[in-house]
Amino acid sequence: MTASILHWSLDELSKNRGVAIATVISTTGSVPGKEGAKLALNNHGIVGTVGGxxxxxxxxxxxxxxLENAIKPCGKVVTFGLNKGAKGYEVTPLDSLCGGHVTVAMEILMxxxxxxxxxxxHCAKAIAEACGPLNWSFSVQDSRAxxxxxxxxxxxxxxxPKDFLMAENTDSLARFSDILLLGHDWKEDEERLLGLLFxxxxxxxxxxxxxxxWKTFSEVALDAGITQERLDRVNCPIGLEIGAESPEEIAIAVIAEIIAGFKGINL
Known part of the structure; x- marks a missing residue:
């Protein structure tokens, strides 16, 4: 059971979906869940059990x-008292006749x-190289072989860009946590931007x-029917303002900005 739950969780994470996991870490008395029992869930499914x-x-x-409120990995430990009169500083009472206590660790995996x-x-290659030590994944799209x-x-x-976007939809694009438009041709980046927004x-x-x-892109997008609210969520220029000039420096600035977003830090 544990292996299948972890396999499901890793599969969901590979699709850029957060996962919440609960594990029974200790029990006393008569309880439905045994130590080591696990349950994992997100908006796309639920597997396992901690006792029903x-x-x-x-x-x-x-x-x-x-999971709904998480902006970064987090967790907590909760002890449940399985009887109506359960009391204690860290005990959450349940309307149950089982008796005993169950301590559950809950964590969010991002x-x-x-x-x-x-x-x-050049910038894409530098960003890709910087992903390695962080164990991040990256994918590439380009019209040039x-x-x-x-x-x-x-x-x-x-x-x-048109062919790539025609093969994608909202759900499939969700596998990417970040999409960076780094094209050699501004017309291609404009096409990518509009396609992704629509x-x-x-x-x-x-x-x-x-x-x-960005001013030019914004005007084109607004004329095409994209809302200002949606445009305001796009980041341009990308990267922290550290005076970056070379592709390698730009990569550091971009990666640092993504780390901040991943950690839930507002810059």
């Missing part, structure tokens, strides 16, 4: 609340970043370039 009945309902409720580099030039493959990429897409991509979206470039 009122205990499980309470655990599921707390896990869902934690997926590691998976960055889609749309444009496989020689730039559509970077060593270590999880996915490589040699296609024009597709409803909900992850972090960033565009390399100047403020004047």
């Amino acid at each position: 009945a009122g205990l499980e309902l309470k655990v599921i409720s707390q896990l869902r609340e934690m 997926p590691m970043p998976h960055i889609l580099l749309m444009g496989g030039g 020689e730039f559509a493959t970077i060593e270590g990429a999880k996915e490589s897409h040699h296609s024009c 597709a409803g991509y909900s992850g972090r979206l960033g565009v390399i370039g100047s403020k004047s470039k």
Whole structure:
């Protein structure tokens, strides 16, 4: 059971979906859940059990609340008293006749970043290289065959922006935590931007370039029917303002910015 729960959790994390896990870590008296029992869930499913009945309902409720509010990995330990009159500083009473106590560890697992580099030039290669020590995943899309493959990429897409986007939808794009528009041709980046916004991509979206470039892109997007609220969620220019100039420096600035987002830090 434990192996299947962990396998399911890892599969969900690979799809850029957070997971909440509960584990029974200690018990006393007569209780439904045994030590080591696990339950995992997210908005796409639930597997395992911590004992069923009122205990499980309470655990599921707390896990869902934690997952809904989580902006970074977190956890807590809760002791449940399985009788109506359970008391104690750290005991949560349950309307149960089982008796005994169950201590449950609850934790939120957040997926590691998976960055889609749309444009496989110098900056993309530097960002890809920086992903290695962090154990982050990256994928590449480029209309030029020689730039559509970077060593270590999880996915490589040699296609024009239109063809790539036509093969995707809101759900499939959700596998990417971040999408960075790094194209050699501003027209391609503009096409990517509009396509992603109309597709409803909900992850972090960033565009390399100047403020004047973003002003032009914004005007085109607004004319096309994109709302200002949606545009305000796009980050341009990308990267922390550290005076970065070379591709390697830009990569450091971009990676640092993504780390802040992953850790739930507002810059």
